[in-house]
Amino acid sequence: MTTTAAAPRPLTILIAAPRGFCAGVDRAIVIVERALETYGAPVYVRHEIVHNKYVVDSLREKGAIFVEELDQVPDGVPVVFSAHGVPKAVPAKAEERGLSYLDATCPLVSKVHRQAERQVELGRHILFVGHKGHPEVIGTFGQVPEGTMTLIETVEDAENFAPADPENLAFLTQTTLSVDDTAAIIAVLERRFPTIIAPKGEDICYATSNRQAAVKAIAGRCDALYVIGAPNSSNSLRLVEVAEREGTPARLIQRADEIDFDWLANVHTLGLTAGASAPEILVREVVDRIAGRFAVTEEMVETARETITFKLPRGLTAA
Numbered sequence: 001m002t003t004t005a006a007a008p009r010p011l012t013i014l015i016a017a018p019r020g021f022c023a024g025v026d027r028a029i030v031i032v033e034r035a036l037e038t039y040g041a042p043v044y045v046r047h048e049i050v051h052n053k054y055v056v057d058s059l060r061e062k063g064a065i066f067v068e069e070l071d072q073v074p075d076g077v078p079v080v081f082s083a084h085g086v087p088k089a090v091p092a093k094a095e096e097r098g099l100s101y102l103d104a105t106c107p108l109v110s111k112v113h114r115q116a117e118r119q120v121e122l123g124r125h126i127l128f129v130g131h132k133g134h135p136e137v138i139g140t141f142g143q144v145p146e147g148t149m150t151l152i153e154t155v156e157d158a159e160n161f162a163p164a165d166p167e168n169l170a171f172l173t174q175t176t177l178s179v180d181d182t183a184a185i186i187a188v189l190e191r192r193f194p195t196i197i198a199p200k201g202e203d204i205c206y207a208t209s210n211r212q213a214a215v216k217a218i219a220g221r222c223d224a225l226y227v228i229g230a231p232n233s234s235n236s237l238r239l240v241e242v243a244e245r246e247g248t249p250a251r252l253i254q255r256a257d258e259i260d261f262d263w264l265a266n267v268h269t270l271g272l273t274a275g276a277s278a279p280e281i282l283v284r285e286v287v288d289r290i291a292g293r294f295a296v297t298e299e300m301v302e303t304a305r306e307t308i309t310f311k312l313p314r315g316l317t318a319a
Helices: 023-039 053-062 089-097 107-121 135-141 155-160 179-192 206-219 234-245 280-291 314-318
Strands: 010-017 043-046 064-067 079-081 101-103 125-129 149-152 169-173 224-228 250-253 269-274 295-302
Touching: 010 206, 010 280, 023 043, 023 053, 023 079, 023 107, 053 064, 079 089, 089 101, 107 125, 107 135, 107 169, 125 135, 125 179, 135 149, 149 155, 155 179, 169 179, 179 206, 179 234, 206 224, 206 234, 206 269, 206 295, 224 234, 224 280, 234 250, 234 269, 269 280, 280 295
Parallel strands: 010 269, 010 295, 043 064, 043 079, 079 101, 125 149, 125 169, 224 250, 224 269
Antiparallel strands: none
């Protein structure tokens, strides 16, 4: 008598949209690829171009060499600055050495840089809401003279900050923060300092906001949620926090081989999204891996459509 294997258990996967690559990440990757086509390998990249190992490894295979400091770049080769932005001293040093460089800083981060310069020119002290040590924060602080900007990481920081001149303040924020956490910090700053100058438009970028809203839209229907992204990716970590705040257990994974099937033992509806640095190929990889164990039904839940694109830098276009 033959026995038949049990049919795989049904599992619904709610896939958030928007997810994955944003326009700034897409532009940064294209800049490295075009630089390799234009100049040939190697092309040096200061810091990970975006926070995703798959992307970095793929570009490395094509001839990109990733370094942390400009000192590691030899003379006579092109260098690309990452999407997170760099302090002013970095391009200045590149020019001093006669290096050809391409700036892949996301235009929305560059917008924050320009606002920081403007507020300091107007004599205001800036409160910058962000995470200590993140490349974007380091890059933004490097746009203005030391001592003209203070980092605010928490509501407690906002409550405790004691300015020399409470009437002459402005605030800016990192582009990849939690929308809800940032709103709470800004509420404290505006309560304590009613004349504080807010940024023109929202500093938190459209992609960060959209991905968080998409997670909120599916979290209530999920038993658990996976976020595909790197552990050093701010926007990916925020997606985990957003799901957990909605009461849904969530985990960050980089690739399909990190899926914990024991964690899915009692899950009937799984949410899935990807941070702004994670390519769609990794989403498909995860779905395919899960489909090897379960009878998967996919459902796309779209909360917004993204049509934004950014131009490539002039230097690269000319090259």
